[in-house]
């Protein structure tokens with residue numbers, strides 16, 4: 001039988017799995033939805049507006065910068081939406097929208113596209129943008145609205161975040177730890193868990209974040225290595241620092257952006273190591289740094305800085321932990337390490 | 344699928360890392376092998392193996408019989424080519440092959456009689472030397488797809504001790520069922536082939552390894568193997584996890600013995616010899632009859648094939664005639680693959696002959712493909728996670744793009760067996776295997792330049 005069409009040729013394999021970049025990003029977006037709903041519940045429609053502006057600006061920035069650089073349009077991979085959502089999750093609800101838009105442009109254009117786009121950026125775009133905003137608009141970045149304040153009229157009530165209260169009241173000192181729950185303004189552990197506290201949009205509701213994380217695990221978008229090591233290392237240090245005070249550890253894990261960072265930021269593919277050994281080192285480093293900043297630093301929170309710092313170390317971590325090919329004999333491994341081929 | 348544990352069947356001694364769970368699609372498992380009648384002509388490429396190409400030993404106009412040698416080489420690492428039909432040699436010269444490369448080939452117009460060459464007689468194979476010489480004369484190459492000359496593989500150098508012979512019936516590639524059919528239909532041939540190799544090379548242990556998605560094959564192998572128990576040397580049957588690429592030599596050895604073949608080393612380095620099940624079965628028949636490798640079984644399947652099945656076809660049959668024998672196309676073919684979908688190669692057309700190494704011809708209509716848009720690498724790590732050899736394909740790709748030879752070496756790119764697991768899972772649809780080949784090519788080129 002003659003062929004009436006030309007056959008397609010291409011390299012093997014000729015079958016492919018169903019996983020796609022777009023699908024993965026869609027899963028991340030789905031996993032972020034519970035936390036988004038929680039933020040609207042606690043902080044009102046303003047949260048939705050902020051998320052909308054961040055996402056919209058990220059998408060526009062992605063489209064325009066790719067166009068300006070004469071590169072193919074990548075809106076379809078949905079990664080700009082993820083960056084937009086994560087950026088919004090790191091901002092307080094009262095943050096001016098135009099400032100948020102600046103952050104979105106920084107995240108997409110400066111951090112992501114200048115370095116070649118998705119997968120090539122070496123720090124997390126949303127986190128670096130957050131730090132840039134923090135350094136430029138410190139006051140707006142640290143004015144926190146009380147949960148449910150949006151229901152009680154136009155005069156938003158400001159509040160302090162739990163970690164602010166820790167710093168203000170010297171709760172990091174072992175002697176004061178028994179006062180944690182009686183500190184004025186400190187939400188109960190239960191409220192911490194469900195998110196009725198001051199903080200940025202996406203970080204407050206631990207339940208929603210854990211739910212999203214479980215979804216990502218279930219969909220195999222992430223593995224438990226980074227989140228568990230990060231939170232585990234952090235909790236272990238805090239347990240030591242608090243001389244075994246469990247309430248202290250609980251408040252530390254739930255307060256601030258630790259869960260958001262551990263589940264959604266530190267697991268970012270582009271800026272975390274590929275192999276498990278590297279991931280362990282990376283995540284443990286994040287945990288140690290976060291604990292150190294909170295315990296000894298002047299800032300109340302350290303998740304963003306820790307992750308960014310560890311992001312910068314990823315190329316080195318990967319070099320140290322390069323896996324050896326199947327069957328490489330033990331002596332050969334040592335030899336390789338000694339000769340240390342520079343990369 | 345029936346994964347019931349069968350009595351007396353061994354379980355794997357180690358579990359390999361990585362790999363992918365591709366859907367098996369063994370649609371033709373129930374199709375008994377049918378013998379294809381003489382095709383109108385065959386084209387026999389002079390290179391159907393790894394090693395030195397053969398030179399034609401016949402001339403245009405010669406009348407040849409089935410099994411007559413028509414090509415050979417004076418190099419040791421080569422395998423002679425035999426006429427697969429009886430008839431007249433009509434052309435000798437360079438011809439394009441299905442892969443697009445050009446090779447010298449002999450075309451034989453068939454007289455339709457399939458008359459056996461008179462000179463065929465059972466070979467003398469009483470000593471190891473005679474046996475190896477006979478194997479070379481048979482033209483046998485690894486029928487699993489690699490095409491490595493069998494006599495070279497069986498010629499274990501002095502001082503190297505082989506304690507385990509592994510018969511590879513894993514057949515981990517989707518669609519292909521020829522090895523499965525071999526186990527069911529020719530189980531006694533397999534067993535006598537095993538006996539010969541075992542005795543000739545004085546190997547202590549024999550393990551026939553089958554993936555656990557083929558319980559009937561395991562049962563059949565077990566049945567015949569039990570018949571040899573009285574002779575004292577037991578032949579064992581092992582059921583392996585069905586996970587691609589279980590049939591790859593290194594993975595197979597690890598599963599069966601727990602040993603790891605070091606990078607750049609042969610299986611003999613860890614005392615193993617792996618042979619494809621169809622190869623040993625052929626060997627038994629050859630030693631009995633003296634009829635060299637002139638035909639082999641192929642699975643013809645895929646969404647564009649009207650009547651899929653398993654066909655024993657003369658080597659050198661045109662792909663188009665083979666497909667016509669299977670009812671032709673029922674849909675426009677979009678891609679035709681020689682071999683399995685994971686490691687086979689796409690052919691450029693159907694007017695090309697089959698080779699000894701082909702174990703399948705798969706023709707697919709367009710809608711059966713899951714085409715992914717090729718995007719930038721997102722560093723998701725899936726490729727490294729699934730690589731059975733513990734490589735980091737995305738890093739090798741970067742090194743290849745940058746032409747960074749020390750890095751390519753450090754990443755052990757040349758260990759890659761091109762199993763395709765990495766490219767299979769890549770969510771960004773990156774043809775990683777192509778980059779791995781590129782990396783190896785760059786490294787080889789750099790090596791050559793240094794030698795100069």
Ligand code: SF4
Pocket residue numbers: 719720721722723724725726727736737765768769770771772773775
């Ligand atoms: S699987 Fe594809 S996208 Fe993921 S790291 Fe490997 S090459 Fe990159």
Ligand code: SF4
Pocket residue numbers: 729730731732733734736758759760761762763764765766775776779
């Ligand atoms: S093709 Fe090579 S790099 Fe890719 S999974 Fe297979 S062995 Fe590993």
